[in-house]
Amino acid sequence: MSLVKKALFVGLSLCFSATSATASAQDTTKLAIGMSGWTGFAPLTLAQKAGFFKKHGLDVDIKFLPVKDRLLAYASGSLQCVATTIDSFIAWNANNVPVTQIFMLDASHGADGIAVRNDVNDIKELKGKTIAVETAGASPYFLLSYMMHKNGIKMSEIKTNTLSPQAAAQAFNAGQVDVAMSYEPYLSTVRENSTGGKILATTVEYPAIIDFVGCNPTWLKENPKAGHALVAAYSDALDMIKNNPKQAYTIMGAEVKQSAEQFEKSASFLTWKTKEDSRAYFKNDIIPFMKEATDILIDTKVIRKAPADLNALFDATYVN
Structure with a gap:
């Protein structure tokens, strides 16, 4: 192949490649x-x-x-x-x-739940307590509302402390809060740290x-x-x-x-x-x-x- 033909072939190849790349980008x-x-x-x-x-x-x-x-x-x-x-x-x-x-x-099916101290055995016992939970509009807040609704407790009958699911689990494990709403993977840290606390209820009982x-x-x-x-x-x-x-x-x-x-x-x-x-x-x-x-x-x-x-x-x- 002559140098001229070779240069022309390479140029056409590069042009085709650029066109293909542009078309691919446009399709993305x-x-x-x-x-x-x-x-x-x-x-x-x-x-x-x-x-x-x-x-x-x-x-x-x-x-x-x-x-x-x-x-x-x-x-x-x-x-x-x-x-x-x-x-x-x-x-x-x-x-x-x-x-x-x-x-x-x-x-x-259990990946979201509420953690409590060992002396709490029923959701109805949470009336009047402060619960660490993410802000209203977030899924932990809705699950908490759903649990309270199913147990005849109004949200006005509890207090909330706004913490993210990760922070709520950390605060509970550190003994800084007594009730916390969280979800996986953070809820597993509560499951693994059973001293002084437990999971009272989850989405197994409240599939929300x-x-x-x-x-x-x-x-x-x-x-x-x-x-x-x-x-x-x-x-x-x-x-x-x-x-x-x-x-x-x-x-x-x-x-x-x-x-x-x-x-x-x-x-x-x-x-x-x-x-x-x-x-x-x-x-x-x-x-x-x-x-x-x-x-x-x-x-x-x-x-x-x-x-x-x-x-x-x-x-x-x-x-x-």
Whole structure:
């Protein structure tokens, strides 16, 4: 090959490569997801670290934020999607911050709970006590409200000390508070430190913590493939947990400074949900639960009125 022909060939090759790279970049959808270090959200971290988001054409930035900051970031447009509980999605929509739930992440079966000193044996004994719990609007506060509601106790009949789930568990273990609401992986530190305290009740008895990924409805309309790509990447993460659990738990545990063994133990208190689980929940369960949750949110003054249409708070097409 002559030098001229060779130069022309190389130039065309470089041009083709640049065009391909540009096309690939154009096919990639950028988004930011807000979440916490809650064990139930960890497959999203796994999807990022293992390259599943990238595989499905997503460039995802995961931001770890407390629920209040998550709301502010989402409302300002800094986040396109969030991972949180159904009750939070209800509250956001009720306060004119539209967000659409598109797939189920997990359901807690003991991963959220209330820690007390050993002399407390019934939730009714908590009337008049001070409870360390995250701010109103966060999932621990809702679970506490749900527990009180089921036991005929008004939130006005207890006192609250605002602490994050991690700080609440640490304060309880240090003997600084006598009652604390927390969740995994932090609740396991209470389980492991049984001296002077115990877990009085969890989501085994009070199944009120169900998590979804929700996204901005306008963003979803502008990026019609992105919702399906999120579900696909999350499904790949669940497959990795099933087929290569050691590596998956190592990756997910590292994000919250836990060993694979510690993280696997904390994960045993919840169930990650498949696309089929989401489909069934959307069909049968989400509306009844949202109605009950809405009543509690109104009663505890987290919201003033119910969202106009509960059916508008979710879109099942992304799992169908």
